[in-house]
Amino acid sequence: DYKSDTWTNMQPKVHPTGRNYVGMVYDSKADRIVMWGDWNKKYTPGTDNSVWTYDYNTNTWQEIKSHKKDGPAVRDFMRLAYDEKADKILMYGGYEYGNDETWVYDLNTNTWQEMQPSTNPGLLSRYSMVYAKDVDRTILFGGQDGPAFMQFKTDTWSYNLNADTWTKIVPG
Numbered sequence: 001d002y003k004s005d006t007w008t009n010m011q012p013k014v015h016p017t018g019r020n021y022v023g024m025v026y027d028s029k030a031d032r033i034v035m036w037g038d039w040n041k042k043y044t045p046g047t048d049n050s051v052w053t054y055d056y057n058t059n060t061w062q063e064i065k066s067h068k069k070d071g072p073a074v075r076d077f078m079r080l081a082y083d084e085k086a087d088k089i090l091m092y093g094g095y096e097y098g099n100d101e102t103w104v105y106d107l108n109t110n111t112w113q114e115m116q117p118s119t120n121p122g123l124l125s126r127y128s129m130v131y132a133k134d135v136d137r138t139i140l141f142g143g144q145d146g147p148a149f150m151q152f153k154t155d156t157w158s159y160n161l162n163a164d165t166w167t168k169i170v171p172g
Contacts, residue, residue: 010056012059012060012061014060014062014063015061016048016052016061016063019038019039020039021076021077022036022038022076023035023036023037023078023080024080025080025081025089027082027087027107028084029084029087030053030107031055031057032053033053033056034051034052034053034105034107036050036051036091036105037075037076037094038074038076039075039076047074048074049066049071049073049074050063050064050065051063051064051066051107052064053107064107064110066112070111071105072091072101072103072114075094075095075099076094076096077093077094077095077125077126077144078092078093078125079091079092079127079128079129081129081130081131081138083131083136083161084133085133086161086162087106087107088104088105088106089104089105090102090103090104090105090138090161091103091104091105092120092121092124092127092129093121093125094125096125097123097125097144097147098122098123098124098125098143098147100120100121100123101114102120102159102164103115104161115161115164116164117164117165117166119165119166119168120157120166121140121143121153121155121157121166121168122145122146123145123146123147124140124143124144124145124153125144126142126143126152127140127143127153128140128141128142135158136160137158137159137160138159139156139157139158139169140156140157140159140166141154141157142154142155156169156171
């Protein structure tokens with residue numbers, strides 16, 4: 001609670017299993033927290049490709065199973081950003097040593113779509129990403145540069161979902 005500066009353990013009865021390095025984002029139109037991703041103990045890939053949503057108002061998690069195999073492989077070290085205008089969730093990269101895939105998830109239809117931008121930020125993991133409503137763009141900053149351990153980028157990229165384009169932002 002921001003106003004009282006307190007935390008409350010909600011303890012919902014049903015919840016996802018323990019996971020590492022997942023992506024989470026708030027979908028304002030659905031009024032739900034959306035979580036995706038999984039990585040098991042001993043650094044083995046997870047197998048649960050379900051999307052989980054959390055409803056704060058009812059303190060409930062809901063598992064949305066993927067019945068199709070058209071989505072991305074389960075991974076870690078990626079982020080999710082909710083594009084409010086398109087009502088879609090964007091996911092980029094991921095995995096321990098990075099990936100350069102751009103995926104869009106539609107919570108309303110429970111479908112993933114792999115985008116095919118001509119350029120992208122490259123192999124990335126461990127980056128930051130957020131949707132900027134005023135400019136209708138997803139902004140990505142930094143990230144681990146592929147397999148080079150502890151080599152981090154300082155680049156900023158902008159993604160336009162309507163045009164399916166990543167643009168590197170050159171500092172002023």
